[in-house]
Amino acid sequence: MVNTFYHSTRSCAQTVTSKQAILQGLASDGGLYVSDELGKNKISLSDMVAGTYHENAKKVLGALLTDYTEEELSQCVENAYGKKFDTAAVTPVTELGADWLLELFHGPTCAFKDVALQMLPQLMSVAREGDGRNVMIVTATSGDTGKAALEGFANVPGCGVTVFYPDGKVSDIQYLQMVCQKGANVCVSGIRGTFDDAQTGVKRIFSDTSLKERLAKKNIVLSSANSINVGRLVPQVTYYFDAYAQLVRRGALKEGDAIDFCVPTGNFGDVLAGWFAKQLGLPVRHLIVASNTNKVLTDFIETGTYDRRRDFVKTISPSMDILVSSNLERLLYYLSDGDCDYIASLMNDLNEKGFYTVKPEILVRIQETFRAGFATDAETRATIKSTYEKDQVLIDTHTAVAKFVLDRISKDGTERVCLSTASPYKFCSDVLQALGEPTEGMNDFACMDALEAATHTVAPVQLSSLRFSEKLHTGVCDIEGMGAVVEDASLKIFARS
Numbered sequence: 433m434v435n436t437f438y439h440s441t442r443s444c445a446q447t448v449t450s451k452q453a454i455l456q457g458l459a460s461d462g463g464l465y466v467s468d469e470l471g472k473n474k475i476s477l478s479d480m481v482a483g484t485y486h487e488n489a490k491k492v493l494g495a496l497l498t499d500y501t502e503e504e505l506s507q508c509v510e511n512a513y514g515k516k517f518d519t520a521a522v523t524p525v526t527e528l529g530a531d532w533l534l535e536l537f538h539g540p541t542c543a544f545k546d547v548a549l550q551m552l553p554q555l556m557s558v559a560r561e562g563d564g565r566n567v568m569i570v571t572a573t574s575g576d577t578g579k580a581a582l583e584g585f586a587n588v589p590g591c592g593v594t595v596f597y598p599d600g601k602v603s604d605i606q607y608l609q610m611v612c613q614k615g616a617n618v619c620v621s622g623i624r625g626t627f628d629d630a631q632t633g634v635k636r637i638f639s640d641t642s643l644k645e646r647l648a649k650k651n652i653v654l655s656s657a658n659s660i661n662v663g664r665l666v667p668q669v670t671y672y673f674d675a676y677a678q679l680v681r682r683g684a685l686k687e688g689d690a691i692d693f694c695v696p697t698g699n700f701g702d703v704l705a706g707w708f709a710k711q712l713g714l715p716v717r718h719l720i721v722a723s724n725t726n727k728v729l730t731d732f733i734e735t736g737t738y739d740r741r742r743d744f745v746k747t748i749s750p751s752m753d754i755l756v757s758s759n760l761e762r763l764l765y766y767l768s769d770g771d772c773d774y775i776a777s778l779m780n781d782l783n784e785k786g787f788y789t790v791k792p793e794i795l796v797r798i799q800e801t802f803r804a805g806f807a808t809d810a811e812t813r814a815t816i817k818s819t820y821e822k823d824q825v826l827i828d829t830h831t832a833v834a835k836f837v838l839d840r841i842s843k844d845g846t847e848r849v850c851l852s853t854a855s856p857y858k859f860c861s862d863v864l865q866a867l868g869e870p871t872e873g874m875n876d877f878a879c880m881d882a883l884e885a886a887t888h889t890v891a892p893v894q895l896s897s898l899r900f901s902e903k904l905h906t907g908v909c910d911i912e913g914m915g916a917v918v919e920d921a922s923l924k925i926f927a928r929s
């Protein structure tokens with residue numbers, strides 16, 4: 433197979449291998465890494481139908497990351513999905529009324545980011561073997577991504593991870609998930625400030641050249657685990673193929689039948705992976721982009737104007753509270769036939785004016801595949817209740833946004849899959865309230881108990897065991913102290929290895 437090279441969405445001047453793209457994350461001009469080979473080789477559907485999740489993951493990764501050897505990818509897949517998921521299927525498909533539910537929440541943190549964040553560290557660890565450097569991941573979290581990064585990077589050779597969260601501003605469960613994290617290479621610290629302060633602090637660390645020079649002398653390089661990393665995007669392509677294969681195996685689809693997916697969307701990573709699957713030969717008809725009240729994408733897909741000049745709304749589906757969906761840049765690159773200058777100008781408009789409008793022919797191409805819709809919090813709550821009562825399926829707030837949007841589109845002969853991105857127990861209080869149960873004055877664990885009692889379901893052990901876990905990382909620092917925390921942790925972690 434030819435080696436696939438990646439370059440920035442905003443310039444073709446520099447090419448890198450997929451290993452380099454994964455180590456670097458973002459291109460130096462601010463663009464996202466893309467490969468012009470996408471879709472030139474198709475993946476065989478019959479192979480997928482016959483394959484296990486692990487085998488299918490290897491094929492998909494192999495098709496997109498061609499400088500990894502088969503042995504390397506086998507090891508990565510085994511490490512990522514071997515023991516860390518609570519079902520052998522990894523991402524099982526179950527029934528949801530007349531449609532299907534693709535359950536992406538069986539990993540260590542009970543949310544879909546595990547599927548990618550279990551794999552990215554493995555891919556990074558192999559990529560860094562080439563130059564022997566140690567990689568320290570630094571990330572700020574509003575609660576969920578940080579934990580998924582900690583679980584993914586814990587004890588991965590050559591890697592360390594530092595996570596900053598806003599002290600007192602995450603839920604009880606999110607707090608415990610982070611401060612109880614085990615692993616010899618992890619560092620967790622609260623910061624005195626908001627999530628935005630934490631993010632500003634992390635940006636400052638990445639632009640602190642004297643810190644980076646001191647670390648470089650010790651053979652340590654800083655990196656991030658952003659959702660724009662190729663190594664996070666590619667693992668998500670697998671479950672679109674695998675879901676299709678599961679439906680063929682259970683007789684719901686014949687090989688070659690079309691399929692629709694409805695995706696609760698924030699940064700556009702998950703749904704873009706579905707579009708990648710289509711380019712690789714999966715017979716995807718529609719990709720339905722579901723948003724909450726922050727419906728920038730709904731407006732964009734309907735009108736061709738992406739406009740972030742609006743109020744940011746805090747909703748009960750917080751992982752979708754996003755006004756700039758970074759991964760959309762990749763779709764626009766491909767749909768403009770690789771016009772880097774055009775993409776650079778759109779992104780420049782977004783930065784400077786707060787909006788851009790795509791050419792009519794690009795909007796036509798977007799609308800050939802993409803559909804869009806949104807749900808308010810009230811509609812999300814009503815959907816949780818009706819789905820539980822009518823279909824006997826308990827879904828979380830993010831999944832409910834997608835279910836609401838899917839229900840608004842009338843079903844024809846094509847099978848439809850709704851992606852489920854979190855366990856309902858990850859958002860116990862909102863789910864319980866949606867069912868009409870009292871929640872006032874109750875902490876997360878009281879809500880968890882009440883949700884179990886009300887629905888006769890069982891909370892995942894990854895979450896219920898937290899109330900008995902030992903707190904290992906109780907430090908809190910000021911914004912100005914974040915750099916020192918990263919430096920101390922880096923020196924301690926890599927002195928050991």
Ligand SMILES: *Cc1c(COP(=O)(O)O)cnc(C)c1O
Pocket residue numbers: 543544545576659696697698699700701702703751752830853854
């Ligand atoms: C991150 C996240 C999403 C949004 O996924 P994107 O790839 O950012 O579009 C949806 N639901 C949950 C639970 C998430 O954590």
